[in-house]
Amino acid sequence: MAKLPPNHILKALHLQGLSDQQIADQYGVKRQAVNKRLRAMDIEQKPEEAQAAFEMLPWQVKTLQYGQGTHHTAYPYESLKLYLRALLGDETLTNRQRADAARFERRLLAHPGKVLVYDRDTEKGFSWQDREPADGSLIIRWPTDVPKPDKGMELLELPTKPKLNTPAS
Numbered sequence: 001m002a003k004l005p006p007n008h009i010l011k012a013l014h015l016q017g018l019s020d021q022q023i024a025d026q027y028g029v030k031r032q033a034v035n036k037r038l039r040a041m042d043i044e045q046k047p048e049e050a051q052a053a054f055e056m057l058p059w060q061v062k063t064l065q066y067g068q069g070t071h072h073t074a075y076p077y078e079s080l081k082l083y084l085r086a087l088l089g090d091e092t093l094t095n096r097q098r099a100d101a102a103r104f105e106r107r108l109l110a111h112p113g114k115v116l117v118y119d120r121d122t123e124k125g126f127s128w129q130d131r132e133p134a135d136g137s138l139i140i141r142w143p144t145d146v147p148k149p150d151k152g153m154e155l156l157e158l159p160t161k162p163k164l165n166t167p168a169s
Contacts, residue, residue: 002028004037014043016061019051049090053081056155058146059118062125071125076116079104080140086164087155102164108139112158117141 004010004027013023020034027034057080062071071077079100085093086101093101114128115135135141137158142148 004029004033007037007041010034010037011041011043014038016054018054049085049088049092050081052088052152053084056084056149056152057081057140058143058148060120061118062120071118071120074124074126076126076128077118080116083164084155098164102162105159105162105164108159109162115139115141 004023005013010023013026018026020038021031023034024031061077082093082097082101083104086098111128113131115131116139117127117129118125118141119127129141132141134144138153138156139158140156
C-alpha cells in the first residue's frame with residue numbers, strides 16, 4: 001500500500017514547489033491525502049504564480065540527498081523563482097521577496113553576457129556562466145535533452161530594461 005513520506009520530506013517537496021498532485025503521483029496516493037497532511041502541518045498552499053514559476057523551469061533540482069548537499073534552496077534558484085513570480089504578478093510576495101526579485105533582475109541587466117546554469121552533479125548546483133550561442137536570449141541555459149514549451153518562454157528572456165520596481169523599505 002502506498003503512503004506519504006515523513007513530514008520533513010513532504011515539507012521539503014512542498015517548499016521545492018511541487019504541487020500536491022505531483023507529490024501524490026510520486027508516492028502513489030491521492031492529491032487529497034497530500035493536501036490533508038499539509039494542512040495538518042499548518043502549511044499553506046502556494047499561490048498559482050509560485051507553481052507556474054516552478055513548472056516553467058526545466059531542471060530536476062536535487063532536493064533530498066541523505067548525507068549530501070541539496071540545491072533546491074540555492075540562492076540563484078530561489079531568486080530566479082521569485083523573479084518569475086514577480087513577472088507573473090504574484091501579489092503575495094513580501095517586500096523582501098520583491099526586493100530579491102528586483103536584485104535578480106538588476107543582475108541580469110548588469111551582466112547580459114551571463115546565463116544561469118544548473119548542474120546537479122556539482123556541489124553548488126547553480127552557477128553563472130558565459131552566454132553561448134545556443135542560449136539565445138534566455139536567462140538560463142536550457143538543457144539540450146528537455147523540450148522547450150510552446151508558451152511562457154518570454155518570461156525567461158533577458159530583459160532589456162527594468163520591469164520590476166524595488167519596494168520601499
